[in-house]
Amino acid sequence: MKIKRKDLLGIEELSKEEIETILETSGSLKEISERAIRKVPYLRGKTVVNLFFEPSTRTLASFSLAEKRLSADSFNLSSSSSSVLKGETLLDTARNLEAMRIDFVVVRHSLPGAPHFIADRLEASVINAGDGTHEHPTQALLDLLSLKEKFGTLEGKKVVIVGDIVNSRVARSNIWGLTKMGADVTVCGPPTLMPYGIEEMGVEVSFELRKAIEGRDVIYVLRIQKERQMGGMLPSIREYIELYGITPERLKDAKEDVIIMHPGPINRGIELDPRVADGKHSIILGQVTNGVAVRMAILYLLSGGQSGEVSEA
Amino acid sequence: MTIKEKGIVMDEIQVKRALVRIAHEILEKNKGAEKLVIIGIRSRGDFLARRIKEYIRRVESVDIPIGILDITLYRDDFTSIDYKPIVGKTEIPFDVKDKVVILIDDVLYTGRTVRAALDEIIDFGRPNEIQLAVLVDRGHRELPIRPDYIGKNVPTADNELVEVQIKEVDGVDRVVIREVEHEN
């Protein structure tokens, strides 16, 4: 199907067909990274700016590679997250970009809705690389691609997402994506880290890890930030590991062929035991490879500042 | 706008004979199958390429490597079309360096598809030679591109379409001409 969007701001608003188109296109573009000359001329002459208000190495690297492999001119603008401290408001930043004639803006910001704010004010295509605790759509898409490669279809597959759900944009985007593709999703974590009313997103909630991972095809492990303990949400990291850490012993309660995923970066020894992270169940590195392909697919499918490209009907 | 069928230019037998002849011509010109690789352009050139590879195998008992090329990302017309075509997979499971690449497409028209294919192949490496085989040449070149092997020359008018149908995709092997009539 044709994707008639100017921007990619979240998974919530995508239809199942749109997700399938993105995954199919990603599959085709994957081999470009395997060629001797890892480049195709599609975005030649187009300008992409990576506007990162929050630090990131991996997502930024992945986007940069995707942009360059499509021959785009890509550059990075980072600034401190608080626009008030910086002095230039997000509004002015958006206006300046417009004046510079940019085709794509990839935005990562600590406040939900910041990419939407920019997208409303620019003709360029805006891609959300993570807005606060709201969504991280490209992460969810690369996760879905990895699962599709593994299982063929996601219909009926049982997934459990474990960890700091309330603060996780990755969890939210993945819940949208997985439920739209027909998977059965459970979220598991300490009650203090479980957001209010999350069942309304179509998931089961569990506070007990053992029950939650029984019979699941996929365990998606979220990063636990050490600062959570200081925020009073958890009494100690030690107790978190005891209750929710994914260790080889824990996996005994899971299916034989369960797969382990993680959005990275991993806190080895905290939410994920190194033996599991590097073990036979893990497809974590595969997720990273798919990240570049998915981001290339998004850049291909969005209109990229060509207003004539987005036609209705 | 209406499209009506004008006539069948090649039927099943004619298509088969043309492909067999092309296979022989390839072997003749290259003095055998050594160093040959065959690449078909999606989305019908790849099926034609498979057939030619099979005919070559029957004649020379050599299995030449085959690849499929999707030229979507190399097109030159993205600013003038209003949709994003589906990108198919490109699969070149061999090294093109020092090889003679036989590039196959169903219809040669303006030459832009072949131009895109040439750029893409060269991004994979430096072949010795690239030779072009097409089932139908309908004229109206816009770039200096010429085929080495032709199934049939079919002179056409601008408002005509030449469509190659393939059993694997369309259920029948034949080449038809259609006429496009614009409403006044």
Added chain:
Amino acid sequence: MAKFPKHKFVIRGGRMIDPVQGIDEVTDILIGSGKIEKIGNFSKKNVESLDVKGLVVTPGFIDMHTHLREPGREDEETIETGTKAAAKGGFTGVASMANTNPVIDNSGMVRFIKDRAMQGGYVEVFPIGAVTKGQEGNELTEMFDMVKAGCCAFSDDGKPIDNSLMMRRALEYSQIVGKTIIVHEEDLNLTSDGQINEDFISTKMGLKGMPSIGESTMIARDVEILGFVGGKLHIAHLSVKESLEIVRQAKKRKLDISCEVTPHHIALNSSCLVTFDSNLKMSPPLRSRKDVEVLKKGLQQGVIDCIATDHAPHALFEKEMEFGSAPFGIVGLETALGIVYTELVESGILSIAELVEKMSVNPAKILGLGEKTLKEGSDANITIFDPNKEWTVDVKKFVSKSNNSPFDGWKLKGKGVMTIVKGKIVYREGEFQKLASL
């Protein structure tokens, strides 16, 4: 017939609705020397006559929760522009909140507000004084002195009085002057960093939520203190069902407690937040549909005493930001009547008389401003509105300096047509006249 008559004039043929006297009839009103001289059906020669046939004539509305931003943020609103907006909205008086810069925490500042209002204002301004000096929550203000200067109530609104001992002292001390303490109930520990209501919407949007218990637990605390030491307590912008229940029980105990609700908490709910529009960001936040239902019933049952706008102007450059950085608050003076009439009267939840109680009689009673009724000899503070007027909100046409409103483009029924303050027509069909003009 002059637009703004200089001498006596009659407003003729309007439907007078006066809940205090239980009157609802078509009649004429003769106004002169700032007072209502005569009510009845009469013909007067040599007196200017204004035809208000088909319109509703009521005692003047009072908004008991307005932020006029002067002194300190005159870029957002001034006493002049704020009272102009009030006049357009059909209000004859506003109670101005004390959280200006500097804070209204002494009699000098109270006099400043009153003077500015008298010089350049369009409606009466009843200054609310701060409960604590600088609204810092440490020391009580000189309430007696401030009331002498014209203060009508006390509030640290903008902030909660989070120290319970301070709340106790405020309720005790205010009994000297018999004025109510208006409280912004919010437990900052529970609501810290919160942006919107805590419910499925906040979970979906990844925004930190402000739970209902942030409001209700503090009301429960203050009701107990009120019961223990006495005094008068008024809950500002009550927004959740739990809070309503607590107030209901407190009233059963015959405690001197009152509460208000804003038009936006009746017209909107958290599911309106489909985009990250900062014009939907206020404190308390938009709550759930269930809360809105309960609040409407609370108005019907009389548990909620009045409707007040919490008019909070903000500069465009501050609101036009990513949601998390934008300040809380929306303006409300120019849309209040239309919203309330459309949501409550048109839908049959309140009668017009009950609307007048909520917007005129009760606010005046709570603030000790006397009985709001239209009697011969009383001050001529009159609101005249057209209950059938259908209009579309256009924020660009607001007379307030700010236009941070979520109601742009809304089609409403009910609009202020004429506003009379102390016998002077300050607003009439798009034109204004200051109180101070001759």
